[in-house]
Amino acid sequence: MRINCPICGDRDWREFYYLGAADYLNRPAEGDLDAIHKYLHIRENPAGVTKDLWHHEAGCSSWLVVERNVTTHEILGVELAAEVKR
Amino acid sequence: MIDLVAKSAAEGLLPVTIGALTLSEIPHREVHSIAPFKGAKVSTALKKAVGIELPEAGRSTTKGDVQVLWTARGQYFLIGAKPPKLPAAITDQSDAWCAVALTGPSAGDALARLCPLDTAKMGQGDVARSLIGHMSAIIVKRVDGFETIVFRAFARTLVHELRKVMTSLDAQAALPD
Ligand SMILES: [Zn+2]
Numbered sequence: 001m002r003i004n005c006p007i008c009g010d011r012d013w014r015e016f017y018y019l020g021a022a023d024y025l026n027r028p029a030e031g032d033l034d035a036i037h038k039y040l041h042i043r044e045n046p047a048g049v050t051k052d053l054w055h056h057e058a059g060c061s062s063w064l065v066v067e068r069n070v071t072t073h074e075i076l077g078v079e080l081a082a083e084v085k086r
Numbered sequence: 087m088i089d090l091v092a093k094s095a096a097e098g099l100l101p102v103t104i105g106a107l108t109l110s111e112i113p114h115r116e117v118h119s120i121a122p123f124k125g126a127k128v129s130t131a132l133k134k135a136v137g138i139e140l141p142e143a144g145r146s147t148t149k150g151d152v153q154v155l156w157t158a159r160g161q162y163f164l165i166g167a168k169p170p171k172l173p174a175a176i177t178d179q180s181d182a183w184c185a186v187a188l189t190g191p192s193a194g195d196a197l198a199r200l201c202p203l204d205t206a207k208m209g210q211g212d213v214a215r216s217l218i219g220h221m222s223a224i225i226v227k228r229v230d231g232f233e234t235i236v237f238r239a240f241a242r243t244l245v246h247e248l249r250k251v252m253t254s255l256d257a258q259a260a261l262p263d
Contacts, residue, residue, distance in 0.1 A: 007159055011202070058222055061159055062159045
């Protein structure tokens with residue numbers, strides 16, 4: 001598997017660390033317990049296109065949002081997490 | 087003050103030549119990490135002070151003995167000169183790294199056994215942050231091979247890994263067709 005980092009270019013998966021769903025970018029307001037519960041534990045988990053957070057740990061150190069299809073392993077897009085609109 | 091004897095990171099380990107490849111330690115240089123503050127303009131002030139600007143991502147700039155390497159998103163290493171006052175987070179990392187040069191026609195083949203980068207695509211002065219085995223490394227393409235920079239504590243491991251590959255490549259080259 002290869003990920004096309006917007007800064008470093010096409011790189012081997014060994015350089016990346018997987019965190020989890022891109023939902024982690026949308027942290028709810030403090031005190032909203034239902035929203036925090038949902039944020040931490042509730043995931044759609046579709047058999048299809050997902051958006052996940054990956055860290056280019058051994059590369060430029062950027063956090064990336066990788067859109068991929070978990071049934072075909074096709075990678076549809078890679079964006080810097082810092083530039084993703086929230 | 088006692089004048090302590092400086093010891094290089096790969097002291098006693100290098101240089102070593104095996105077959106057509108040579109691995110040597112690059113003499114100790116002054117290294118400062120420069121991480122510009124958000125939105126800060128640093129390049130012009132740096133050029134005024136040391137004669138070179140910040141490189142693009144994945145590149146380096148050189149003038150004489152002074153070099154600036156891109157080392158990560160928003161981070162650069164100034165090598166061989168003192169940084170001026172800049173709107174950036176600056177740390178002296180002079181004794182934190184071990185730099186070695188792997189030179190020879192098959193330097194790329196040697197690196198390919200340890201590093202996931204496609205080094206054949208790198209041109210002179212290109213810089214990549216990647217791995218050597220399990221070690222985080224900065225890799226710079228030179229005319230005669232590659233410069234590899236790792237944390238100083240990994241100097242012995244780096245030399246061990248590269249020597250092993252150099253020995254293996256040499257043995258393979260000696261085999262009959
Ligand atoms: Zn990267």
